[in-house]
Amino acid sequence: MPAMTSAVESAPRSPGRPRSARADEAIIEAVLDLLAEGSTIESLSIEAIAARAGVGKATIYRRWSGKQALLVDALRSLKGDPPTPKGESVRDDLVLLMRGVGHNPDPRASKIMPCLVPEARRSPEQYALYQELVQPRRELTREVLRRGVRTGELRADLDIEVAMVMLTGPVLMQKILKWHPEIDEDDLPERVVDTLLAGLAPS
């Protein structure tokens, strides 16, 4: 909030902006609170969001084209920015990105995020929402793999799309479900990356 006050002071010619930013934030928070309290994505309505945020529906529609676009922004805000690959070691960057899978500092995330994958099965809208939400993080991983091919850290004939699901799939399944009870989550990102880099065939 101090940053916002100083923006008002340093930019007196756009007095509407901070109020609108505050409304945006209240709307995003309303979405996340309602979802964390158990509202499903399906049942969440613009009316309920407006009421909870203390704004009119028109305020929401001025900023977002509809529920889908608002949900994408709210869920991205919940997850925070993805980690930034350092660009030194492909192995270390993959571990960094895999450590971010299912890792969400906001306590509301533990109520909201594990439902997204199952809910994505329910309708084309929810499937599209999930795909749009994860797309930027997927692109980060894809880019690290492409870089590895360029630098020679990874083999040239790499099956990049399959490598992506082999890295993320097990980490996500463990986070959502503790899928294999005997596997410890803590060092799974390292174990997955190192197992995939080395391969199972004898060297």
Add this chain to the structure above:
Amino acid sequence: MPAMTSAVESAPRSPGRPRSARADEAIIEAVLDLLAEGSTIESLSIEAIAARAGVGKATIYRRWSGKQALLVDALRSLKGDPPTPKGESVRDDLVLLMRGVGHNPDPRASKIMPCLVPEARRSPEQYALYQELVQPRRELTREVLRRGVRTGELRADLDIEVAMVMLTGPVLMQKILKWHPEIDEDDLPERVVDTLLAGLAPS
């Protein structure tokens, strides 16, 4: 059914057995029909199963200790027997086992099975049910990996538990959700096995 008739003819001293086998089958079918029609595992009751199968509740409790044990039998029957590894090539056996992940010839399976992973999150009972259901198939895969270490087809320092989730996780996520829309399911088992065997590091 012909096999059952001949069992009666060749074993006249246990006349109760075929009738009991028919009741068992009717009970299993009732469970699968009710689940395929949309009943959740949570809401499924022994009363409803008995009514649908045309048997008394006592008949069910004579054969199964409770709903959990009955569900495990019903879901294993739905999935059918897992494929049998041929024991020649570890690579081919892994592909065979991965082809079986999420592959269910019974049309009711497409309604029932994709819900099991999400439902396993709901309660300790459903989690235990899922673990009990998948355990024999996991053991088959684990045994093929152990065999590969013994024969030298796989590296001696293999992380077997992590290799298991890296093989099955991506195939299952694609089957449940078409998780990465751009990946074709048909040859995914081969691509996953071959990518994991070769590894990402340059050879």
